Amino acid sequence: MTPLRVLNTRPREQAAELSALLRVAGFEAVEASAIAIERAWSAHDFEATLSALASGSYACVVLQSANAACGLEEHLPNASVVCGASTARALDLDAAVTLERFSAAAALEAMTPVLRAGDRVLVPRAAEGRDELVDGLRALGVEVDAPVAYRTVATVDAASQLRLGGIDVVTLCSPSAVAPIAAAVPREALVVCIGATTADAARAHGVRVDAVADQTSMRSLVHAIERLAGARV
Numbered sequence: 001m002t003p004l005r006v007l008n009t010r011p012r013e014q015a016a017e018l019s020a021l022l023r024v025a026g027f028e029a030v031e032a033s034a035i036a037i038e039r040a041w042s043a044h045d046f047e048a049t050l051s052a053l054a055s056g057s058y059a060c061v062v063l064q065s066a067n068a069a070c071g072l073e074e075h076l077p078n079a080s081v082v083c084g085a086s087t088a089r090a091l092d093l094d095a096a097v098t099l100e101r102f103s104a105a106a107a108l109e110a111m112t113p114v115l116r117a118g119d120r121v122l123v124p125r126a127a128e129g130r131d132e133l134v135d136g137l138r139a140l141g142v143e144v145d146a147p148v149a150y151r152t153v154a155t156v157d158a159a160s161q162l163r164l165g166g167i168d169v170v171t172l173c174s175p176s177a178v179a180p181i182a183a184a185v186p187r188e189a190l191v192v193c194i195g196a197t198t199a200d201a202a203r204a205h206g207v208r209v210d211a212v213a214d215q216t217s218m219r220s221l222v223h224a225i226e227r228l229a230g231a232r233v
Contacts, residue, residue: 003027004168004229009034009158009177014066017090018171018218025222027169027229032161034177035152037067040127045147046071049122052145053079059119059142060097062107062133065174066090068124070150082107086217100215101195104133108140117141124149128176154180162186169225175201182207192224 005028008018012033019029041049052058053075061076063069063083069076069091081093084102088094099106115121120143123134127148134146152174161167162184169190172178175198182205185191190210193199194217199209211228213220 004225005030005166006169006225007032007158007161007167007171009171009181010173011035011037013037014090018173018221021218021222022225025226027222027225030161030167032157033155034158034172034180035174036155037070038151038153039070040148040151041071042148049124049145049147050075052120052122057120058122058145059115060111061122061124062111062137063087063091064102064104064107064123064125064129064133067126067150070124072124072149082111084216086215089217100217102216103195103197104130104136107133108136111137112140115140115142118143120145126176127151152176156180159184162189169228171221171225172198172202172207173221174198178202178205178207190225190228192221192228194218194221 003026006022008015008029008031010018015031019031022029060080060082066087081096083096085098085100088096088098121137123144123146125146134144137144158181167189170185171192173194178201185207191207192211193209194213199212202209211224213224
C-alpha cells in the first residue's frame, strides 16, 4: 500500500522531529514551510531581560512555544519555567513545570496557586501574539514583562506544494501557519491541527479540520493522523 503523503508545514529549522515521527509511523513526510520565524527583540528589551534573568528577578518564565525562548536558551536552565511538554523537550528543560496541552487558561490555572501579588513574570511573545495570558496574569496582581521576542513571516513553500497536488494530510502547528495555506488546501485532503487555538484559526479561514491532537506535541499530532488514517481504510 502506498503510504499517505503528509505535509509538514513547520518552519524549516523545526520540521525534523515531526518528519521523523511521521516516517516511523509509516507515512511519507513532505516538508514545506508555511511560515518562517524571525528574531524580533529590541536591543533595550533584550538587555533588560537578560539582566533580570541573571539577577533572579522573575518568579517564573512562561513560554507559550519554543520560539518564545529565542535568544534566551542559555539563561533558562536556572529559571523557573512554565511551558508545554513539547517545548520543554525541544529546549531540554528538565526542571520545567510542563503542561500536556499548553493554553493560556491551563497556564493560569497552574500558576495561580503559586504566584503572589507583586511577583514578576516574564512572558516573551510573538509580535502577533494574543493578550489572554498576559491579561490574566496582570489580573492576579502580577507584574508582567511581555517583550516581543520573535515574529512569524508567511512563506509560499507550503501553498506551492499543495498546488502541485498529491498531499493526503496537511498538518497545522500554529495559528500563524493557517493564512498562508488556507486558499490552497484541497477539499479532499485531511487537516490535522496540534491544538484548539490552531483549529479555531483554521475554521475561521474556511479550512475544514478533521482532527485535533490530544496534546500539544508532535507525537500526539502523529497519533491523531494515525487514527484518521485507520478510520479511512
